[in-house]
Amino acid sequence: MTLWTADEAARATGGEARGNWSVTGVSIDTRTIAPGDLFVALSAARDGHDFVAQALEKGAGAALVSRVPEGVAPDAPLLIVPDVLRGLEALGRAARARMNGKVVGVTGSVGKTSTKEMLRVVLGGQRRVHCAEASYNNHWGVPLTLARMPRETEIAVIEIGMNHPGEIAPLSRLARPHVGMITTVGTAHLEAFDNIEGIAREKASIFAGLMPDGWAVINGDLDTTPILRSAAKEAGARVLTFGEARSNHHRLMSVQIVDDTTVAEARIWRASALFKVGAAGRHYALNALGVLAVVQALGLDRAMACADLARWVPPAGRGMRERLLLDPLDEAMSFELIDDAFNANPVSMAASLEVIAAARPRDNLGRHKHGRRVAVLGEMLELGPEELQMHAGLADLPAIDKLDVVHCVGERMKVLYEALPAEKRGRFALKAKDLVKAAGRLADAGDVVLVKGSKGSKVSEVVDALRKLGHPAPDS
Template sequence: MTLWSAADAAAATGGQATQDWQATGISIDTRSLQPGDLFVALSAARDGHDFVADAMAKGAAAALVSHRPEGVAQTAPLLVVPDVLEALRALGAAGRARSRAKVIGITGSVGKTSTKDMAREMLVEFGKVHAAEASFNNHWGVPITLARLPQDADFAVVEMGMSNAGEIAPLTTLARPNVAIVTAIAPAHLESLGSLEAIAQEKASIFAGLEPGGTAIYPAELPTSPILDAAARAHATACLPFGKGEWPLHLHDVRQTDTALVLRAKVGRMALAVRLVNSGAHAASNALACLGVAQALGLDLARAAFALGRWQPPAGRGLRQTILLDPVEEASFTLIDDAFNANPASMTAALALLAQTKPGPGGRRVAILGDMLELGPEESAMHAALAQEPAMSDIRVVHCVGARMAALHAALPLRQRGRRVAAADALFDHVHSLVAPGDVVLVKGSKGSQVSRIVDALRSLDTASIQTKGL
């Protein structure tokens, strides 16, 4: 199915098409490009124009460029524009303008991607859903998501992130959400914004892009909630604050089991229950926000609650799996992969999940923690403060990865101190000695700490996987 014709893309961007073409998708990476994609030659670490010839060889329908690159034929199908990124934004705006979809915009210090994935899982129950892949939430990710938006989609879920002040406003102006969610305000990007209040102001700017009649969904019980509430009431027709109090989205009970999180909530006057497999208590507010989306869009709330139960945490975001160490003895450990990112709030939630997860016979709770990045001048104190988390009393040993985590290692009692290493690769040769049968092992850290590579090393201990590869 054609996503963009040469004529439509040229009209949207003001560019010049060198010939007629039809694109079925959009790509910015030749490694994942599919035949029929429009290749967008963005310039970041590398100039995308250097890869246009490769894209054509792999079957690209055309390339969005600012000039014909050297080595690309005169007859190549191109869309030539003055500025590729600006043209991509224009294409995203046109994709949004021609769509009938109800757009859900999501931002927050933590939980953006999980909430996006939850919302997608829920909305599939009611129609065709388009959502950002991975964490496409920045100045090029949001335009790509909107440019890829099929004209017949019923819903679109758009994640919006930021590293500096002033980045959310242009994204929400582009996406024009019908419903906008702020998941949480927490110490993330303090290095650039300086305070929680500044973070809240930046996140709250998502509400400024709401379409007329739009709905704002946001946490009601944070110290910075008044900032969110003021922005929501300035821009939204309907406001749905959430929390444990008597709010429009009311979370009145959360129960953790070994395999799932069961939450009970009240949305308006309707009582609902949601069971989230392999999830910790921090997922409850994300699910509650999604129920708010269903309420805002007039969807069947009972069906929405049931559909949410199909969601499970993906790799790097709390995925839980069993690693078989010895098939004869049936010896195994449980791995909790939460290695995609970290800040104090998400670290607290992950440690709580570990503390609530029951080890096997003779097993321990083990944490492998990597640096939390972009926390500003108080980063050492924030790392050390993790030692005082209530969940820490239930964790047997903590291994620390990175220069910042040295502060936590020093703050831990001697009985809890595991290995302390400067970089993740220093643990690779020792992973077999870090775990034992029955253990529950949490791996968490900011993406830049590269603790995801430790997850890969732990997974390599799985004898079931080794046997399968040998077949």
């Protein structure tokens, strides 16, 4: 199905279209480009113009460029604009303008991507949904998501992130959401802000682009909730709160974690509700409650939404659980891996440790008589001047008492390693690759192993090494 014709794209961007082409998708990466895509020659670590010829050879329908690249014929299918990123933004703006459906914008210090994926599943059960891929939530990810949006989209879910002040508002104005959701406000990216109140004000700027009579769905349990609520009111939004406090419109009443499933009871707009999600953790139940608040704001069926929540499972790197067989002939000889290696800050670290603390290892299977709860913890980055205190403070979390072994990765994690009781200290490594070499001694049959850290800590390398120890179980 045609996404953009040459004439449409030229009108949207004010650029010069060479050739009478049409495209069915938009791509920024020649490694994953599909035939018929519009290749966008963004400049980051490398100049995207260097890859235009390759993209066209792979079947790209056209390329968005600011000049005719070397090795590309003058009559090649191109859309020439003064600035490629501005051109991509213009495409996104035009796609948003021609779309007659509703837009949901999601931000927060923790849980943006998981919540966005919950919304994809839940809203997709009732409407034609377009959603951001992966964590495409920055200055190029948001316009790319919009530029890829089909005309017939009924609901678009746009994830909006930030690293520094002033990033969210322009992206919100580009997306123009009907519903703006803030999952939570925590200490992620604190090094770029004076305090957590500054982070809250930046998150609340998602309401800057809210459509008239739009909805603000906010976590009502935070110390910074008044900041979020004030920003929503200033934007003219109707406010829906979710959380555990009695004052919330959507209130979590009880949570029960059973293996890799969370069952929750809630009060939703004065009605009782029971739902479950395919991941263990109170934080997942809370995010799911926020999703149900979005469903309420959009006027969709809440009963169907509660049922559809059960179909969601976390993606790789964000709490995905799998069972790995160490002996393909004996399914009992296995361990459970919790892959949460994509992001970390004190809030999400505490939530993940609570998950493994509730996990149930199996005894009398491996080298150790008792199955163990094992945590491999990588550094938490971008936390500012109090980062070492935040790392050391993890030792005081109640969940730590339930763990058998804690391995630590990175210079910042050394303070946690030293704060741990001696009997819980596993290995300390400055680099994840140093721990990879010991992967065979990190996990044993019957164990539950959590790998958690900021993406920059590269503990995902430990996840890969642990996966190579065995084979996925049939039920994983």
